[in-house]
Amino acid sequence: MSTYDPPKGDIPILHEDSDLLVVDKPAGLLSVPGKGEDLADCLLTRLETAFPTVRLVHRLDRDTSGVMVFALTAHAQRDLGAQFEARKTRKIYVARVAGRLTPKAGDVDLPLIVDWPNRPRQMVSLETGKPALTGYKVLRTSDEESRVRLFPHTGRTHQLRVHMLALGHPILGDELYAPETAAQFPRMMLHAEELRVNHPESGRGMSFRARTPF
Template sequence: MGRMNTIYDPPRGSIPVLHEDTDILVVDKPAGLLSVPGKGDHLADCLLTRLEKAFPTVRLVHRLDRDTSGVMIFALTETAQKRVNQAFEARKVRKIYLARLAGRLEPARGTVDLPLIVDWPNRPLQKVCFDTGKPARTDWRVKRADDTETRVELYPLTGRSHQLRVHMLSLGHPILGDPFYAPESCAEYPRLMLHALELRLNHPISGHGMTFRAPAPF
């Protein structure tokens, strides 16, 4: 199925740092790089281990899928990690993603509110399940569209695994280049067309509102 079984070959090069202070680190994660190590030595190279070389106290707060690029925040102290985690859990972190979808998505604005759970026989795929799924909600706003493709901003109110990918699939407009949910599009699109565009939160120590943004590479 598409790139699902291909060899892990993460991109080389330095990781762009968007912000750094004594408490937090914000970077622009490249597509194709795991956020954390996978199982096995061949999946050891990841964003976290690369950052540890320059920032020995770096601490994980959240993750992006391997094939997703964009803004990702890390903590540099135990206190900052605890407070940023609390902000995520309380849904006080505002996230904006940019995606390119198959077909024309209508209407121009909307919400997907469908519970999600892992599709156990087909892990790591996720699926909609009203009996056992966890609540998941995504708002969307179309930026540009034609009959073959839609460029859309996505605003997840929850952070379930593969949430944006499955929610867009549920609308009949999967994210292009998705090896899991739109494998037929992978020949034309070299990567998953999903990018974490913007992250807004209050600084975990000062409390000041902060916005971090990384332009989409597609």
């Protein structure tokens, strides 16, 4: 992995109320602190300066951008956490992947497990992996690359990255799973475009979107 050099600047706020904080995480910024002082700068600690009660609910990989929801109360954190655990949320991603992806829509149902000798890499394991399911739809395609919308039905570590790799169409710019493409792209081409949750107090369904920057 490259040296950690997180982007500077303000974090775009998509929504704020007494219970929720929704932001557009920039690519290259950790969601939570890593091990060591050099990995202390992260989205959570930056938000804590303006929102002292902010609480983590879920994560995005360092090099993934897009919609992240945080809780501002203990109750909201429990409620949102339960929604993610019960798969009551809906997550939509956009990615650019290598090659012409066919068919133009489908599901990837391949169990995943950590690749211990090569962690943090994950891998497909039909014998010992945990269930993982991703839906996809091709938006545009050429011989060189395809633009796809991804619908994770489970939330395994690196799920979208490993599932696209398993199809033979890795996400472009991914240093871990497609290092041969990393030099050609300014970042990993994966963005969390939309997140739908139920408000922890009213129960009302809410949808948050962040424009795809690539």
